[in-house]
Amino acid sequence: xxxxxxxxxxxxxxxxxxxxxxxxxxxxxxxxxxxxxxxxxxxxxxxxxxxxxxxxxxxxxxxxxxxxxxxxxxxxxxxxxxxxxxxxxxxxxxxxxxxxxxxxxxxxxxxxxxxxxxxxxxxxxxxxxxxxxxxxxxxxxxxxxxxxxxxxxxxxxxxxxxxxxxxxxxxxxxxxxxxxxxxxxxxxxxxxxxxxxxxxxxxxxxxxxxxxxxxxxxxxxxxxxxxxxxxxxxxxxxxxxxxxxxxxxxxxxxxxxxxxxxxxxxxxxxxxxxxxxxxxxxxxxxxxxxxxxxxxxxxxxx
Numbered sequence: 001x002x003x004x005x006x007x008x009x010x011x012x013x014x015x016x017x018x019x020x021x022x023x024x025x026x027x028x029x030x031x032x033x034x035x036x037x038x039x040x041x042x043x044x045x046x047x048x049x050x051x052x053x054x055x056x057x058x059x060x061x062x063x064x065x066x067x068x069x070x071x072x073x074x075x076x077x078x079x080x081x082x083x084x085x086x087x088x089x090x091x092x093x094x095x096x097x098x099x100x101x102x103x104x105x106x107x108x109x110x111x112x113x114x115x116x117x118x119x120x121x122x123x124x125x126x127x128x129x130x131x132x133x134x135x136x137x138x139x140x141x142x143x144x145x146x147x148x149x150x151x152x153x154x155x156x157x158x159x160x161x162x163x164x165x166x167x168x169x170x171x172x173x174x175x176x177x178x179x180x181x182x183x184x185x186x187x188x189x190x191x192x193x194x195x196x197x198x199x200x201x202x203x204x205x206x207x208x209x210x211x212x213x214x215x216x217x218x219x220x221x222x223x224x225x226x227x228x229x230x231x232x233x234x235x236x237x238x239x240x241x242x243x244x245x246x247x248x249x250x251x252x253x254x255x256x257x258x259x260x261x262x263x264x265x266x267x268x269x270x271x272x273x274x275x276x277x278x279x280x281x282x283x284x285x286x287x288x289x290x291x292x293x294x295x296x297x298x299x300x301x302x
Contacts, residue, residue: 001062002033003222009033015065018222019124022215023203030222036061046237051087052076054237055116055230062226066124075119082115088231090239099235099244106174110145113227118149120223121215125155134158135202136217137195140167143185144174146217151180158217159184161195 003013007028013021018030038057046057055076063072080087084103091098104111125132134156136146143160150158160175164187167175176185188195196218203214219225235241 001065003030004033005029006031015062019066019120020213020215022221023200027200027204029220032062032222043237048238051230051234052080054234055080055227058230058233059116059226062223063120066120071123075123076116079116079119083111088234090235097235097239097241099231099241101231104145106141106144106148108141108145109228110141111149112231113224114142114145114149114217116227117217117221117224118146118153121150121156122153131155131213132157133212133214134217135161135199135214137161137192137199138167138175139163139192140171142218143167144171147175147178147180147183147185150217151178151183153182157182157184159186161186161188161198163187163191163195164189166191 001015003015003018004011005013005024005026005028007024007026012033013024013030021030024030042057046054049057052073056073059076060069060072067075082105087103089100089103091100101109101112104115121132121134124130132155134146134150136142136158138144138146138160139162143162146158147160150156160183162172162175162185188198199216199218200220202208203216208214215221217224232244235244
C-alpha cells in the first residue's frame with residue numbers, strides 16, 4: 001500500500017513510514033494513493049458476518065505489508081476483547097436506524113479506533129524492538145479512550161494534553177486515574193486548539209524528533225481513521241444501510257465513512273451534520289429577514 005501527503009502527491013510513503021510518522025514530514029496528512037476496491041462477490045460473501053470478520057476484510061489491504069494474516073486476525077480479536085458482546089448495535093428510530101457506538105470500555109466511539117490502534121502499535125514495536133512516544137490532544141473522549149487502550153503497553157509512553165477544567169469530570173477521571181506508569185496527563189491553560197497546536201509543533205520540532213520517535217493518536221493519523229470505517233461496513237453488510245448522517249464536529253468519522261464508501265458502495269449517500277447546521281442558519285436568516293421586513297412595513301405604515 002502506497003501513501004501520499006495531502007500537500008504533495010509526488011512522493012510515495014510505505015505503510016511502515018505512515019505508521020511511524022503519524023503526520024507527513026511536510027506537515028500534510030497521509031492518505032492512501034488509491035482506495036482498494038472490493039469485488040461484489042467478496043462483499044456478498046460477508047453479508048451478516050460478525051464485526052471481527054468485517055474488520056479483517058477492511059483492514060487487510062492496509063496492514064498486509066506489515067503483518068501476516070494470522071497476526072492481523074489476532075490483533076483484531078485482542079482489540080475488541082473489552083467491548084460488549086456484539087461490539088456494535090442498531091436502534092430503530094421510526095424509518096431510520098441509530099448506530100450505537102458506546103459499547104467500548106470508555107463508552108466513547110473513539111474506543112473503536114484506539115483499541116485497534118494500540119494493538120497495531122504494540123505488535124509492530126514488539127517485532128521491531130522499538131520504542132514510541134505518543135502525543136495527543138483531547139477535549140475529553142479521545143484522551144480517555146487512548147489512555148485506556150495504550151496503558152501498560154511496553155515500549156510506549158503516551159502524553160495527552162487537555163484544556164484545564166474544560167473536560168467533563170467523568171472523562172477527566174478516566175484520564176487521570178489509570179495508574180499506569182506509561183501514561184502522562186498534561187492539563188493546559190487554554191483551549192483544545194491550543195493543545196492541538198502544541199502537538200503539531202512537537203511533530204515539526206526536528207531536534208525533538210532526532211531524540212524520540214513520535215506518533216499521533218488524533219485524527220491526523222491515518223491508522224486512527226482507518227478503524228472508524230469498519231462500523232459503516234458492518235452496518236451495510238448486516239443491515240443493508242448505505243446512507244449515513246454523521247454528527248457535526250466529528251470530521252474523522254466522515255473521513256472514515258468516505259473511505260469505506262468509495263470501496264463498498266455503488267449507491268446511497270452521506271450527510272455531515274455541518275450541512276444541517278448550515279440549513280438551519282439559512283432558514284433562521286430567511287425567517288428573521290421576513291420578520292424584520294414585516295416589522296419595517298408596520299412601522300412605516302404607522
